[in-house]
Amino acid sequence: MAKLDFRPIADTTRRAEIVALLRRAILTGQLEPGQKLNELRISEQMRVSRAPLREAMRELVQEGILTSIPYAGTFVIDVTAKDIIDAYSFNKVLDEFAIELAWPQRDPRFFDELDRRHGAVKQATRAVDTTRQIETALQLHGLIYEWADNSVLLETWQRLTNRLQMYFALHQRARNEPVPAEDVHETYVALLKGADMRAAQRHAREHIDLDFEELLSYARGLEKRASKN
Amino acid sequence: MAKLDFRPIADTTRRAEIVALLRRAILTGQLEPGQKLNELRISEQMRVSRAPLREAMRELVQEGILTSIPYAGTFVIDVTAKDIIDAYSFNKVLDEFAIELAWPQRDPRFFDELDRRHGAVKQATRAVDTTRQIETALQLHGLIYEWADNSVLLETWQRLTNRLQMYFALHQRARNEPVPAEDVHETYVALLKGADMRAAQRHAREHIDLDFEELLSYARGLEKRASKN
DNA sequence: TATTGCTAGATTGTCGACAATCTGCTTGTC
């Protein structure tokens, strides 16, 4: 028999679809930080009962992008400057570890996938689709985690990615102008193809620091607005 | 007015209590890896309807100690040797980072708390309460994470802790004899009080490696049993 | 005026029942 491995078919529960819808709405910034999610209203809009909606919301609470206060409501998490700082300094450590683990695992499939994802970023950049640009950049970045072959690390990064995507999206929306068209990932990709692991780790840190500065200025703006209330 | 800060009152939803009950049952090994959770049976035992139970289970799925297959059921996660290896190598990196962040934050309250938690471990050891021994040891270990002042790091460690507690509990149950009575944390505590951060980081690695060996032998046993099916 | 107690409306938490899906067994066919 010809070898052909099928992937598991899609989960066809309402709950799973609701999770995807809500997550997307939050990560793209359609639902703003601190905003309350009214169960009745959302369930009516989605033509769904409150039970699967509530279960979906519990999942997203544990995923770290919603927060729930009993009998008061469920809210999109607030974003503070410190949250962003914490996420980024943590991401540095994770990146270093991921590169270390993934390094000896690099194979032809890795390099192919690297180019493919890099291409996706460039395409989104050309199309000036900022949301997709963020998504694809994070997917490119996630490759080393997938190749690191450490389930806990991968899981942790996926959680972190959610937050990062949200932060970037908020930042983009706030400054209201397209992202730089130049390709900031060229060096990163080249280093991952090279032979110097330390150099790749070093660049990952610096590369991150770049966007970090921009995000921080956005976060500081948030802080100011919050202190006015 | 005298300054007196109250803590938020306890969540008093059924859901929260169910989460606590189930989590405890899983982490202590009362619910075994791979075991299926029958919603109707559990809800009857707890005298609760299935709605809050299901919501609680969704939370635990996202917490990483349950796994859910649509229309098939929700199960306690399986434990493989690789899971344990992954968790431990990840824990090493996290520990190193946590010590680095917590180091300059050490203050009198830190040292007090360090002694208090160390005392709790010793007490549980004397009482030969293995479950509590695991709990307190992890709490002792968690101190550096609480002092690191990085929300993402802390959150990640709390997730990891769940797994570690489960692994240790399974290991204890399997070998069916009390844990060594000697105090393996003495050096760790002393180093955290000292002035040499690198030494503390180094010891954290080695200290972990000790218990790791034991856990691994247990995990390998699991692997064998699994391959027989 | 400031504070307390109360009420009405809205919202979340929980329940019991029904619908959709899976699993194992039985039946029928070759």
Add this chain to the structure above:
DNA sequence: GACAAGCAGATTGTCGACAATCTAGCAATA
């Protein structure tokens, strides 16, 4: 006997209604 079809029971997913709780506003009181 091997195998597919189909049925019955059990279990999960979803629904609509009710109970518990919160919030805002108003009245009462000092």
